[in-house]
Amino acid sequence: AKFSGFVIFQGLVCLLITGCEFVSPGVTKQAAGSPYAAPKVVGTITTKDINESSGLAASRCTNGVLWTHNDSGDDAFIFAINTKGEVLGTWKVQNASNVDWEDIAAFKDKAGKCWLYIGEIGDNKAKRPEHAVYRVPEPPVTGQTRSTKKDPLIAEGAEVLKFSYPDYDQDAETLMVQPKSADIYVLTKRVSGPSGVYRIKADFGATQTQKAQHVADVSVPSIPNGLLTGGDISPDGQRVILCDYAQAYEFALPAGAQNFDDVWKSAPVSVELGKRENGEAVCYSVDGSSIFATSERKNSPVIEVKRK
Numbered sequence: 001a002k003f004s005g006f007v008i009f010q011g012l013v014c015l016l017i018t019g020c021e022f023v024s025p026g027v028t029k030q031a032a033g034s035p036y037a038a039p040k041v042v043g044t045i046t047t048k049d050i051n052e053s054s055g056l057a058a059s060r061c062t063n064g065v066l067w068t069h070n071d072s073g074d075d076a077f078i079f080a081i082n083t084k085g086e087v088l089g090t091w092k093v094q095n096a097s098n099v100d101w102e103d104i105a106a107f108k109d110k111a112g113k114c115w116l117y118i119g120e121i122g123d124n125k126a127k128r129p130e131h132a133v134y135r136v137p138e139p140p141v142t143g144q145t146r147s148t149k150k151d152p153l154i155a156e157g158a159e160v161l162k163f164s165y166p167d168y169d170q171d172a173e174t175l176m177v178q179p180k181s182a183d184i185y186v187l188t189k190r191v192s193g194p195s196g197v198y199r200i201k202a203d204f205g206a207t208q209t210q211k212a213q214h215v216a217d218v219s220v221p222s223i224p225n226g227l228l229t230g231g232d233i234s235p236d237g238q239r240v241i242l243c244d245y246a247q248a249y250e251f252a253l254p255a256g257a258q259n260f261d262d263v264w265k266s267a268p269v270s271v272e273l274g275k276r277e278n279g280e281a282v283c284y285s286v287d288g289s290s291i292f293a294t295s296e297r298k299n300s301p302v303i304e305v306k307r308k
Helices: 006-018 260-265
Strands: 040-044 055-058 066-069 077-081 087-093 101-108 114-120 131-137 153-155 159-164 172-177 184-190 195-200 213-218 230-233 239-243 248-252 269-271 281-284 290-294 301-306
Touching (some): 055 114, 066 101, 114 172, 195 260, 248 260
Parallel strands (some): 087 153, 101 172, 172 230
Antiparallel strands (some): 066 077, 077 087, 114 131, 131 159, 172 184, 239 248, 281 290, 290 301
């Protein structure tokens, strides 16, 4: 379910209960001392084929390419776009179905092969006992790959990893892949309480459903504090960016930390993403120097936030 008027509700609750400062979604100024510059709209997704950009990932093999997909209600399509929002190609993923795709992540393995991970993790009613992650080789994007949903290119068949939660069925919209360990992370979306952080081993050869491991709970400085809608791990594995409908929050791995999961113990820094409607997609650029974001609306802006 979408949360109409969520940003307004969030601001009013914030003012009435905590006395904190409400920032309009139209304000683009970062907080004092932020490591990021003000967000800028660098493009617009104008194609009708992409009407709910629910996930976003920067290609690890082709510079300037972002991958996205629609939310539930669409078929198993993935789209390559540039930062201007122009569609560079449309692929139909074989051996996959889109019941409730919520996020996408990019990963480059030790052999130099690039992959896309797609999260079949949405569960608005929290009644799905089993979820899935699809892994597909990243299709090559060239000047000759332009295509549409009516006439798509065909991606290689996806490998499927099925998983369940160790505690109870939950809704989630955040899928990430750790660039060094290749572990998959799913963060739940909660209206009440912090988000649960679950780690999944990338065992795509397993025939049985894997039980995800609960490794942490994470709260962002917002109300609700666990209503996460997207996220990404920086290419160097040192930072995590998460978003909700209002803005983004960056966690940094403590200096000298040897365990990646120590990142969840750090205090997040708020990152203003500018004006979005139903913002559910965020990712780092391939070099980690920028953050990109889109929205689940037609003609979504492509927003870039550069690191100072």
